[in-house]
Ligand SMILES: Nc1ncnc2c1ncn2[C@@H]1O[C@H](COP(=O)(O)OP(=O)(O)OP(=O)(O)O)[C@@H](O)[C@H]1O
């Protein structure tokens with residue numbers, strides 16, 4: 364209990380810092396997720412067309428996924444130095460797998476009869492993609508984005524190791540200076556924001572599933 | 580008047596590798612008719628149908644739609660100009676019924692207002708309430724979804740409809756209802772319809788002409804009557820014996836109606852020497868409104884041809900001219916008589932159907 368009060372007092376006294384690290388964190392995650400979507404969704408849709416390319420791409424992305432993120436940073440520093448760019452790159456790569464995989468699965472699972480009906484009514488390739496395939500795949504694609512976002516949000520805590528700031532800063536400093544109040548404040552902040560994020564996106568997800576599952 | 584041809588296949592084939600799944604099929608579909616393609620599973624019905632709107636490109640031969648070779652048309656435009664109804668999952672699950680019906684209009688960028696109006700008009704055409712427009716396909720029964728499928732195919736006002744087992748996924752009762760609705764609708768819209776089914780009863784019911792496919796080849800082509808009279812063993816076994824009777828269901832009794840019936844008004848005498856009496860056992864008594872009061876067997880008449888009211892035997896239950904021959908035959912068998920009086924809705928006497936004429940219909944060219 365004392366610990367908690369200490370953490371709370373620390374939090375209040377360093378409000379400005381807290382807001383700064385939160386902003387760094389959110390910024391990093393949002394940019395990373397945006398880039399992940401921009402790269403991952405089109406790539407996933409593209410590879411849905413051919414089985415062979417699909418196996419190659421999904422295979423190689425899965426391999427990248429198994430590398431621990433700290434090792435990844437170590438690998439990126441010689442190439443990009445430190446700062447937010449390598450952190451961004453690392454997060455994007457981590458987020459790609461669920462987004463690519465779900466986009467691909469979402470598109471391939473659209474029933475061939477539905478596509479045929481749409482083509483029979485005279486959709487061209489783009490109309491088929493944007494008016495039929497993507498809307499029908501959307502709940503699955505969104506689930507992939509959700510996974511990437513939540514994952515990136517917690518992974519971004521490590522960004523401090525590469526000098527990209529974020530909430531990890533508070534935790535790191537807390538550990539280094541043996542300041543338990545600071546450490547606890549950092550941990551609680553990460554936990555609470557993550558839970559909050561999950562709640563919000565979970566709510567959106569439910570809305571989307573509800574809206575789209577009506578059809579199936 | 581020369582008949583207009585809407586769809587024509589000239590020696591059309593489809594090869595998958597070495598497999599000839601459609602083999603030099605030729606037929607013409609006249610404007611406004613329902614042409615049925617039928618055959619066992621895997622004989623190439625769907626493939627043939629999809630080649631018409633080029634969902635499947637043909638390997639050789641020519642396909643003409645309204646006189647133009649489809650090879651010269653843009654496939655997307657061609658499909659937009661032809662209505663397409665498929666079995667089962669034909670509706671787009673993520674769109675409301677209104678969006679489904681107006682889908683083609685949206686593709687061709689018609690105004691929202693026009694899309695809405697057309698959807699409202701068409702959902703009524705197929706007999707569904709307009710408040711269904713905001714529902715999703717999953718919230719409709721199979722039969723209702725099929726109706727929406729038909730409405731959607733009509734949205735761009737095409738003059739040709741392709742229907743691939745459109746009523747295949749519904750129970751027999753709903754199916755019959757949908758068939759009846761299609762026929763009723765066709766009375767007013769007069770589309771050219773190419774209809775695929777594997778149900779011979781359905782083929783006889785809706786088809787003006789029927790083409791039978793066997794392993795990609797068109798083995799028989801003709802009206803239901805012509806089809807049942809074919810000697811081809813495959814065709815016979817495919818149709819089955821029951822179909823002989825079924826085909827009578829497609830013919831209105833008015834086609835075998837005897838109109839030259841001996842009549843007498845209630846106050847007259849029968850002229851026993853009249854030619855018209857030959858072959859008849861009874862005369863039929865009509866009043867001044869041409870209502871039939873009943874009949875009198877010739878052998879109960881007075882020698883001078885006169886009769887009293889009491890001698891008139893009232894008619895057995897009569898039927899209207901729009902019943903099918905099959906129905907008439909069943910009714911005669913049921914009542915154990917060889918003739919059936921036919922009256923119009925206002926009870927006016929139209930004539931008599933003889934059991935013999937019904938049998939002759941089938942025997943016709945067989946004998
Ligand atoms: N893409 C394809 N590649 C190879 N063979 C195919 C392909 N599509 C269809 N076929 C074959 O072509 C033949 C005709 O198929 P089609 O779908 O036209 O049959 P159908 O008469 O509609 O049968 P059903 O009554 O079962 O619907 C079948 O033997 C089928 O296996």
Ligand SMILES: [Mg+2]
Pocket residue numbers: 624625626
């Ligand atoms: Mg088929």
